[in-house]
Structure formats: C-alpha cells, structure tokens
Amino acid sequence: MPRPSNRAQRREEIASALMKLMATKGYDGAALSDVAAEAGLTQGLIHYHFRDKQEILLEVLRLLLERHMAALEAAVQSAASPARQVAAFIDFHLGLSATKNPEALACWISLIGEAIRQPAVRDEFEKALTSIMDLLAAILKRGISARVFRCTSPESATTALVATIQGYFVLAATARNVIPKRSAAASTKAMANGLLKPKTSIR
Amino acid sequence: MPRPSNRAQRREEIASALMKLMATKGYDGAALSDVAAEAGLTQGLIHYHFRDKQEILLEVLRLLLERHMAALEAAVQSAASPARQVAAFIDFHLGLSATKNPEALACWISLIGEAIRQPAVRDEFEKALTSIMDLLAAILKRGISARVFRCTSPESATTALVATIQGYFVLAATARNVIPKRSAAASTKAMANGLLKPKTSIR
Amino acid sequence: MPRPSNRAQRREEIASALMKLMATKGYDGAALSDVAAEAGLTQGLIHYHFRDKQEILLEVLRLLLERHMAALEAAVQSAASPARQVAAFIDFHLGLSATKNPEALACWISLIGEAIRQPAVRDEFEKALTSIMDLLAAILKRGISARVFRCTSPESATTALVATIQGYFVLAATARNVIPKRSAAASTKAMANGLLKPKTSIR
Amino acid sequence: MPRPSNRAQRREEIASALMKLMATKGYDGAALSDVAAEAGLTQGLIHYHFRDKQEILLEVLRLLLERHMAALEAAVQSAASPARQVAAFIDFHLGLSATKNPEALACWISLIGEAIRQPAVRDEFEKALTSIMDLLAAILKRGISARVFRCTSPESATTALVATIQGYFVLAATARNVIPKRSAAASTKAMANGLLKPKTSIR
DNA sequence: GATGAATGAGTATTCATTCAT
DNA sequence: CATGAATGAATACTCATTCAT
Numbered sequence: 050m051p052r053p054s055n056r057a058q059r060r061e062e063i064a065s066a067l068m069k070l071m072a073t074k075g076y077d078g079a080a081l082s083d084v085a086a087e088a089g090l091t092q093g094l095i096h097y098h099f100r101d102k103q104e105i106l107l108e109v110l111r112l113l114l115e116r117h118m119a120a121l122e123a124a125v126q127s128a129a130s131p132a133r134q135v136a137a138f139i140d141f142h143l144g145l146s147a148t149k150n151p152e153a154l155a156c157w158i159s160l161i162g163e164a165i166r167q168p169a170v171r172d173e174f175e176k177a178l179t180s181i182m183d184l185l186a187a188i189l190k191r192g193i194s195a196r197v198f199r200c201t202s203p204e205s206a207t208t209a210l211v212a213t214i215q216g217y218f219v220l221a222a223t224a225r226n227v228i229p230k231r232s233a234a235a236s237t238k239a240m241a242n243g244l245l246k247p248k249t250s251i252r
Numbered sequence: 253m254p255r256p257s258n259r260a261q262r263r264e265e266i267a268s269a270l271m272k273l274m275a276t277k278g279y280d281g282a283a284l285s286d287v288a289a290e291a292g293l294t295q296g297l298i299h300y301h302f303r304d305k306q307e308i309l310l311e312v313l314r315l316l317l318e319r320h321m322a323a324l325e326a327a328v329q330s331a332a333s334p335a336r337q338v339a340a341f342i343d344f345h346l347g348l349s350a351t352k353n354p355e356a357l358a359c360w361i362s363l364i365g366e367a368i369r370q371p372a373v374r375d376e377f378e379k380a381l382t383s384i385m386d387l388l389a390a391i392l393k394r395g396i397s398a399r400v401f402r403c404t405s406p407e408s409a410t411t412a413l414v415a416t417i418q419g420y421f422v423l424a425a426t427a428r429n430v431i432p433k434r435s436a437a438a439s440t441k442a443m444a445n446g447l448l449k450p451k452t453s454i455r
Numbered sequence: 456m457p458r459p460s461n462r463a464q465r466r467e468e469i470a471s472a473l474m475k476l477m478a479t480k481g482y483d484g485a486a487l488s489d490v491a492a493e494a495g496l497t498q499g500l501i502h503y504h505f506r507d508k509q510e511i512l513l514e515v516l517r518l519l520l521e522r523h524m525a526a527l528e529a530a531v532q533s534a535a536s537p538a539r540q541v542a543a544f545i546d547f548h549l550g551l552s553a554t555k556n557p558e559a560l561a562c563w564i565s566l567i568g569e570a571i572r573q574p575a576v577r578d579e580f581e582k583a584l585t586s587i588m589d590l591l592a593a594i595l596k597r598g599i600s601a602r603v604f605r606c607t608s609p610e611s612a613t614t615a616l617v618a619t620i621q622g623y624f625v626l627a628a629t630a631r632n633v634i635p636k637r638s639a640a641a642s643t644k645a646m647a648n649g650l651l652k653p654k655t656s657i658r
Numbered sequence: 659m660p661r662p663s664n665r666a667q668r669r670e671e672i673a674s675a676l677m678k679l680m681a682t683k684g685y686d687g688a689a690l691s692d693v694a695a696e697a698g699l700t701q702g703l704i705h706y707h708f709r710d711k712q713e714i715l716l717e718v719l720r721l722l723l724e725r726h727m728a729a730l731e732a733a734v735q736s737a738a739s740p741a742r743q744v745a746a747f748i749d750f751h752l753g754l755s756a757t758k759n760p761e762a763l764a765c766w767i768s769l770i771g772e773a774i775r776q777p778a779v780r781d782e783f784e785k786a787l788t789s790i791m792d793l794l795a796a797i798l799k800r801g802i803s804a805r806v807f808r809c810t811s812p813e814s815a816t817t818a819l820v821a822t823i824q825g826y827f828v829l830a831a832t833a834r835n836v837i838p839k840r841s842a843a844a845s846t847k848a849m850a851n852g853l854l855k856p857k858t859s860i861r
Numbered sequence: 862g863a864t865g866a867a868t869g870a871g872t873a874t875t876c877a878t879t880c881a882t
Numbered sequence: 883c884a885t886g887a888a889t890g891a892a893t894a895c896t897c898a899t900t901c902a903t
Contacts, residue, residue, distance in 0.1 A: 162365035216419025236412035243446015568771035615845035622825025649852015
C-alpha cells in the first residue's frame with residue numbers, strides 16, 4: 050500500500066516560504082532555518098524535498114513564471130487587435146494593478162542578482178525571460194503580417210519593450226520616488242509607438 | 253613629522269577590490285578576507301578604514317558613479333544639439349563600447365539587489381540614479397525650450413529612457429543571448445523618437 | 456498462506472550493500488540512504504530488518520568471516536602435511552590470488568577501525584580473528600605432535616603469523632607501493648621457518 | 659610592529675587535541691567542536707589555523723611520525739651491531755614499553771582507516787611508513803654488506819618485518835587477548851632470524 | 862513486508878567584527 | 883597605521899532513526 054506522495058505540495062510550500070523571505074531579506078539573507086519556520090516545517094524536511102538551496106530558488110522561479118504567464122496570457126487574450134494586445138502587455142506589467150504584488154517584484158530582482166552568478170539560475174532565468182518575450186514577439190509578428198505595425202525587427206522591438214519593463218521594475222524596487230505617478234505605462238506606450246510605428250497609436 | 257595620511261588611497265584600493273569580487277561573487281559572496289587578499293592588505297586594516305562592510309559598498313557606489321558621471325558628461329558635452337545629446341546619452345550607455353566593462357555592469361546589478369534591502373544603500377543608489385537622470389532631464393528641457401522636442405513631461409520621458417537603459421543592463425547581465433546584436437542603442441533611439449517627437453529624428 | 460519470509464535474503468542484500476560502500480567510503484561515510492539505494496530498497500525497510508546501523512556492520516563481519524573461513528578451510532584441507540598446510544594458509548592470505556578482492560580487504564580494514572571503538576564490534580572481531588587463529592593453531596599443534604615443527608609455543612607462533620598477515624593487509628590497503636611484487640607470501644614463509652624450525656622447509 | 663606568530667604552537671595544540679579524541683572516538687567521531695573544547699580554544703580559531711579537518715589529521719600524522727622517528731633513531735643508534743640494531747628496532751615497536759602509549763596506537767589505527775579513503779592522507783601515510791622502513795632497510799643493508807645477514811632482498815625483508823609490527827599493532831588495538839604476554843617481540847625476532855639468517859641469532 | 866515522509870540533533874565551515882600588540 | 887590572532891554566531895547540509903499508512 051504505497052503512501053500517496055505529497056512532494057509537489059511540500060515543494061510549493063517551501064518555495065513559497067523562500068519567496069516571501071527573499072522579498073525582504075534577499076536570497077543569501079534568507080536562512081533555510083527561517084524558511085523552515087515560515088513554512089511551518091522542520092529544516093531536515095526541506096532537504097528531503099530539495100537537494101540544496103539553489104534548487105528551491107529554481108522552484109521559486111518556476112512558480113513565479115507559471116503564475117505570471119497564466120495571468121499575462123489571460124490579459125493579452127482579452128484584447129482584440131495586435132495594437133491593443135501590446136497595450137495590454139504593457140498595462141499588465143506597468144499599469145496600476147501591476148504594483149500590487151511588491152513581494153513578487155522584490156523576489157524577481159533578487160533572482161536577477163543570483164542569475165548573474167549561479168549558472169543554473171541564469172539558464173532558467175533566461176528561459177523565463179524568453180517565455181515572456183516569445184509571447185510579445187508573437188503579437189508583434191501578427192501586427193507586422195497584418196501591416197498594422199511598420200517595424201523591421203520584431204525581435205529587437207520585443208527586446209526593447211521587455212527591457213523597458215524590466216528597467217521600470219528595477220526603478221520601482223530601488224528608487225520608487227523617481228517614477229512620476231502613473232507615467233510608466235503611458236511612457237512605454239509612447240515608446241512603443243516610436244518603435245512599431247503603428248497605423249493606429251497604441252495607448 | 254607625521255607620515256602623510258593614505259586614507260583616501262587605501263579606501264579606494266579596498267573599494268576597488270570589493271568591486272572586482274562583487275562582479276563575480278556578489279556582495280554577500282565577497283568575503284572581507286578575500287577583499288583584503290585582493291587588495292594586498294590584511295583583514296584588520298579594512299576595519300581601520302571602514303566601519304563595516306556596508307560602508308565599503310557605499311564607497312563602491314560612490315566610485316562607480318564618480319567615474320560614470322565624468323565620462324558621461326564628457327560624452328554628452330561633445331554633442332551639439334539636444335537631439336544629438338540624447339543620442340550621445342543613449343550611445344554612451346548602450347553603444348558598442350558600453351559593454352566593455354562587464355565588471356562594472358555586474359557590480360551595478362549587485363548594487364540593485366542590495367539597494368532593495370539596505371536602506372542606506374537604497375538612499376545612495378537613488379541619489380546616483382537621480383544624478384544620471386538630472387543630466388538627461390536637463391537635455392530634454394533644453395530641447396523642449398528650443399521646441400525641438402514635443403514632449404509634455406520631461407520627467408516622465410527621462411524616467412522612461414533611464415528605465416530602458418537599466419533594463420538593457422539587466423538583460424545584458426543575465427541573458428545576453430536575448431539581445432539581438434547592436435540592437436540596444438538603435439531600438440532605444442527609436443523609442444526616444446516616439447517619446448520626444450523631435451523635429452529631426454534621433455539616430 | 457503467508458508469503459515465505461525473505462528476512463535472511465534481505466539481510467544479506469543490505470549487508471552486501473554496506474560492504475560495497477564501506478570499501479570506498481568507510482563505515483561512517485556510508486550513509487544508510489546510500490545503502491538502501493545500493494541494495495535497491497527503501498530506507499525505512501532497512502530498519503525493519505536491522506535495529507540499527509551497527510547491527511548491519513556485525514552482519515557484514517559475519518558474512519565476511521563465513522565466506523573467508525569456508526574458502527580457507529578448503530584451501531588448507533587440500534594440503535597433505537602440516538608444513539604444506541602452513542604454506543597453504545599463508546598462500547591463501549598473501550598469495551597471488553589473495554589480492555583479487557580489494558573490496559573485502561578495504562572493508563576488513565574499516566572493520567578494524569570500528570572494532571577499536573564499538574565494543575560489540577570488537578567482541579565479534581576478536582571472535583573472527585580467533586576462528587582464523589584456531590585453524591592455524593590446530594595445524595601447528597599437529598606439526599609439533601608429529602615432531603615436524605620444533606616450536607615451544609604454538610599460540611605465540613600462530614599469533615605472529617596472523618599478525619604478519621594482518622600487517623600485510625594494512626600495507627596493501629594503505630601503501631601498496633611499499634610491498635615488493637610477490638614478496639609477501641615468500642617472506643612470510645621464510646619467517647615461518649624461523650619460527651617453527653620445521654624439518655623440511657616451508658615454501 | 660608585527661605581532662609575533664604563534665601559528666606553529668596553536669597548530670600543535672589543535673592537532674594534539676584531535677589526536678587525543680581520535681584515540682577513543684575515531685576521526686569521524688571526533689567533532690571539531692570537541693576538538694576546540696579539548697584544546698581550550700574556540701571553534702573559529704581552528705579554522706583560522708587549519709583550512710579543514712583533513713589538514714589537522716595530516717598535522718597529527720606529522721606529529722606522530724616526528725616523535726616516533728626521533729625516539730626510534732635514538733633507540734637504534736644505541737645498539738652496536740646490525741643484529742642488535744634489528745633487535746632494538748623490534749623491541750622499540752613491540753617490547754614491554756611499546757604499549758605504554760595506547761593513545762598513539764589507537765590514533766595510528768584510525769589513520770590507517772582514513773588513509774584508505776582520503777588520497778592526501780594516504781600519500782602522507784605512505785611517506786611515514788617509508789621513513790620507518792628506510793631506517794630498517796639501512797640496517798639490513800649494512801648487515802648484508804658486512805656479511806652478518808644472509809638475505810637476498812633487504813627490501814622484502816624490511817617490508818615483512820614492518821608488516822609484522824603493523825599487524826601486532828592491529829591485534830593489540832582490536833583483540834588484545836589474542837596476543838600471549840610478551841610474545842610479540844620474541845616471536846618477531848625468531849621470524850627475523852628465519853628471514854635474515856644471521857651468523858649470530860637475533861634475540 | 863514495504864513505503865515515503867518526517868524528525869532533530871549534529872557537523873564542518875564561513876565570516877564580519879574586535880582587539881592586543 | 884598595521885598586523886594577525888581571536889571570537890562567536892550563523893549557515894547549509896547530513897543522517898540515523900521513527901512512524902503513519
């Protein structure tokens with residue numbers, strides 16, 4: 050009578066606990082003993098479910114991406130035209146409701162820091178970024194095919210817009226005061242217009 | 253006759269050593285014993301020149317900014333018109349020679365991570381960003397006064413362009429492969445055109 | 456109809472797994488989780504078959520001795536005279552084929568280390584040594600009765616020869632290079648001649 | 659004004675503490691926290707003077723060998739002829755006073771166990787054995803040159819005698835009861851006679 | 862018999878910081 | 883100024899053992 054496995058659930062509990070702690074203390078600052086306490090588990094159990102701390106970090110990244118992509122796809126699919134989808138993509142990341150989850154944001158910035166150093170994290174982080182960029186690139190390509198965007202390189206444009214979004218994330222996490230209220234999405238759309246030269250302005 | 257103080261020099265040596273180590277190992281990963289070894293002096297001496305590790309980090313930030321601003325001002329001042337100065341500003345950060353110093357880039361990303369957590373670092377980081385943004389804002393304001401830029405909020409535009417640059421830094425540090433070759437500066441200029449609607453295109 | 460008990464078989468599987476791991480990692484270095492993996496079963500099951508880790512070690516010793524004694528008795532019994540039996544005893548331990556099983560050798564050395572510390576292991580180890588020595592002592596006593604050996608204390612002679620063999624084991628396990636090729640059995644026989652002063656030389 | 663170094667002294671204190679604990683608890687069983695307590699130092703200081711635990715073990719080996727060789731050379735040099743020097747060599751290791759230091763003996767046996775696994779320990783252990791064997795080999799060679807020993811291979815004879823001594827160490831450490839009182843040195847001399855066929859018996 | 866989850870004490874090692882000299 | 887020793891708390895990770903199913 051094999052016992053039913055609760056691995057997936059426990060792994061998520063542990064990763065969520067790390068996510069929460071990382072937001073305020075960073076990856077290095079989040080001790081596994083704190084993670085265990087936060088998750089209401091013993092420290093030994095953490096290493097029963099994860100080989101090492103890095104593996105938990107990768108699970109955090111996986112969770113963040115999973116949740117992000119699901120919501121992002123929903124937001125984008127509800128928009129009709131490519132131009133509106135680009136606007137939806139920007140609003141999703143930089144609109145009013147985007148700042149609702151500062152925990153995820155701080156966690157994401159911490160992930161950037163670890164991605165520089167830990168090759169395994171870098172690989173997964175790059176894949177995560179690629180997932181997000183692929184979604185935007187597909188929109189741009191549809192807009193180009195439909196001749197509503199006049200843009201030579203959808204790859205470059207995708208990168209530029211994602212860079213802007215990531216940059217706003219950095220500013221929001223480190224120097225919130227330097228961002229004029231509600232300017233992020235609007236400015237980014239203005240920039241998208243310069244980049245994509247759409248027949249109808251993105252707004 | 254007291255021997256001449258070498259405080260300033262020693263402080264810079266120590267900060268430079270931390271900068272070098274942070275680039276590859278991050279702030280937490282750079283042990284002060286390693287810093288001492290890298291700087292060619294003893295661990296005890298570090299605490300003679302700095303109260304604690306954070307103070308060295310702040311010195312690193314100061315050094316980075318000092319060097320950055322000096323070179324940036326030189327690059328911008330050599331440009332004639334506001335439009336050309338914006339281009340110079342972008343090229344300085346994202347042009348071909350910008351990637352020449354990966355150490356400073358990785359160090360900067362690490363600083364972002366610490367700025368989230370250590371309030372003292374956050375304050376200085378915000379000031380550093382403000383210095384950079386002030387320089388760009390001044391250019392934009394001149395352009396607006398001279399009616400070569402049609403842009404309602406120079407503050408928002410400044411923020412947007414700096415965000416884009418910071419975002420490219422993040423991508424360059426974590427997922428170099430996702431940036432099409434030489435696209436960063438060009439795309440950013442295209443975006444600047446959308447943002448500033450200049451009489452003559454920025455390029 | 457209850458399924459047939461596989462206790463004995465499982466115990467041997469587990470002990471064999473520990474034996475294999477001990478050879479390369481030592482007793483302390485062989486984690487029970489590794490033992491379970493090596494034996495192809497789960498960690499929990501190990502403690503169903505053994506009270507604790509030490510009990511597995513004792514089983515390892517029992518297995519090693521059982522196999523050793525069976526082969527040793529066969530080797531000795533095929534020799535005709537006491538002198539030839541002594542030679543067979545030496546050859547069995549130090550001859551060319553003796554080094555064929557480095558796993559058992561390394562395991563034996565590890566057992567020595569544990570015998571120093573764990574009293575239960577020491578007791579069993581002493582019994583094992585006694586079994587081996589009893590076999591040699593019987594040969595020597597027969598030789599003395601038959602007046603082919605001139606030796607006052609068969610106990611001392613037995614101990615001396617077994618000590619030499621154990622010593623060669625130590626050298627073989629730790630410093631293989633210091634033993635001149637094929638010298639072990641020959642030298643030991645020369646020493647046995649000094650010890651037993653046989654009418655016909657042992658060789 | 660450089661502070662005078664006490665490294666050598668501290669290293670010896672720490673190694674001595676490990677030696678003492680290893681004798682009863684083995685290498686793995688001797689926790690560095692216990693070593694620190696035994697030496698009356700803090701745990702951190704141990705790692706200031708030694709990179710890791712293995713390095714302490716190597717220092718233990720070095721200390722053991724240093725002390726052993728000094729006393730052994732003194733014992734051997736006080737003997738006049740090669741035959742008497744061989745006797746002195748044997749007595750030094752197996753005579754009545756040899757068992758006076760059970761701590762060093764148990765420690766030596768533990769070292770054997772570690773030499774099997776840790777290559778760095780094996781190398782040093784082999785060198786230590788070689789030092790001891792070189793001393794005996796030199797005696798044998800002098801005896802052969804002087805035609806008082808009739809022995810074809812001094813290397814094999816050296817190995818055989820050292821093996822016997824090591825074997826007695828093993829028996830003494832694990833199964834003291836199996837060694838007839840005072841038989842070790844006498845039996846080994848009898849064996850040496852078989853091996854070296856000296857003109858005058860070794861005794 | 863067998864599984865897999867859970868425990869909790871233990872371990873080597875790291876490191877910022879202090880301080881006597 | 884400078885050294886090197888010393889501290890002590892913290893940290894990730896290991897592992898024999900227990901237990902509910």
